[in-house]
Amino acid sequence: DTGVSQDPRHKITKRGQNVTFRCDPISEHNRLYWYRQTLGQGPEFLTYFQNEAQLEKSRLLSDRFSAERPKGSFSTLEIQRTEQGDSAMYLCASSFGILTGNTIYFGEGSWLTVV
Amino acid sequence: AQTVTQSQPEMSVQEAETVTLSCTYDTSESDYYLFWYKQPPSRQMILVIRQEAYKQQNATENRFSVNFQKAAKSFSLKISDSQLGDAAMYFCAYRNTGNQFYFGTGTSLTVIP
Numbered sequence: 001d002t003g004v005s006q007d008p009r010h011k012i013t014k015r016g017q018n019v020t021f022r023c024d025p026i027s028e029h030n031r032l033y034w035y036r037q038t039l040g041q042g043p044e045f046l047t048y049f050q051n052e053a054q055l056e057k058s059r060l061l062s063d064r065f066s067a068e069r070p071k072g073s074f075s076t077l078e079i080q081r082t083e084q085g086d087s088a089m090y091l092c093a094s095s096f097g098i099l100t101g102n103t104i105y106f107g108e109g110s111w112l113t114v115v
Numbered sequence: 116a117q118t119v120t121q122s123q124p125e126m127s128v129q130e131a132e133t134v135t136l137s138c139t140y141d142t143s144e145s146d147y148y149l150f151w152y153k154q155p156p157s158r159q160m161i162l163v164i165r166q167e168a169y170k171q172q173n174a175t176e177n178r179f180s181v182n183f184q185k186a187a188k189s190f191s192l193k194i195s196d197s198q199l200g201d202a203a204m205y206f207c208a209y210r211n212t213g214n215q216f217y218f219g220t221g222t223s224l225t226v227i228p
Contacts, residue, residue, distance in 0.1 A: 031214060042119075042206050042218035043160070056215065089158070097214070102148050102167075104216055106160040 002026070004107035006092050012113045013082055020078045021110045025094030032075050033104060034067055035091040036060065043091055049075060082114045119209050121219035128197045129227050135182075136192045136222045138207030148210040149183065149190045154221070155203040163205070166190065194224075202226045 005024040013019050025032050030051050035043035046065070048056045051072035061067075064082075069075040079086055089111050093104040118141045128134035140149070151163040166174045166183050173181050178198075182191045194201055207219040 033216070035218075040220075042121075042220045045215060045217070048214065050214075056213070091160070093160075093216075095214075102210060102214075103150065103162055103165055105162070106152075108159045 004092055004094050004105055006090075006107040006110045008110060009108065010111045010113075012115060015084060015114055016081055018078065018080045019082060019112060020076055021090050021092075021112075023075045023077070023092030023094075023107060025074070025092070026096075026105055029094035029096045029105075030072065031095045031097065031104075032069055033093040033095075034075070034077050035093065037089045037091055037109070038087075046077075046090075079112070082112075084114045087112055087114045119207050119217050119219040121207055121222050123222045124220070125223045125225070127225040127227055128194070128201075130199060131196055133193060133195045134197055134224065136194075136205050136207075136224070138190045138192070138219055140188050140190065140207070140209045140217075142188065142209065142211070144211055146212055149181075150208040150210065150216075151179070151181070151190075151192045152206045152208060152218075153201075153203045154206065155200075160206070164192065197226050199226050199228065 007022045032049045034046040037043045047067045049069040064080045067077045089109040091109045093106045095104040120139045147168045149166045152160045153163050154160045164176045164179050178195045180193045204221045206221045209217045
């Protein structure tokens, strides 16, 4: 069990550029979540996959955000035309329902700074 | 929509003493799960303890225990014999039947040597 892996850990980008984050969940976990966290706040739900199906998207996820999970394994979160307000840590988490005690396990996060 | 409230932005405790972190939540569901997660300065969130709403017995994990009051929608975390390594942000979380997790705004715990 190598844990949830996220890449890159840190990204600095200029406003208007596109960025993509990758998440590799714990092997065989069928559920994958993306959250956004800003300093001093708790994680805010962005989207959720069960296998390759994107089951839910938050209203926080504007049209500039898109997430995919091809083949139900790793996932990518892309932010197009980044804005300074997108600066945050993007957390990925995974679970296997009752087999993991209905608990989600987090990666170390990807820090995004938009300048 | 479910909401999770942590009313204590910051707490401090002397090493070896006991501290209780508060959490309340709002839901109309009867079947759900509650969690406490810890986020040390390294930033990775790790599970501290979880509680199934259908279980009346409070969960315990070593020095960590909860006081789950379902009717009051309260879910506090007690840390006994506090250690320096317990210093972190603590987040209360609620999982609904749709597998959605909702987090509170966190409590920053300082452990004083």
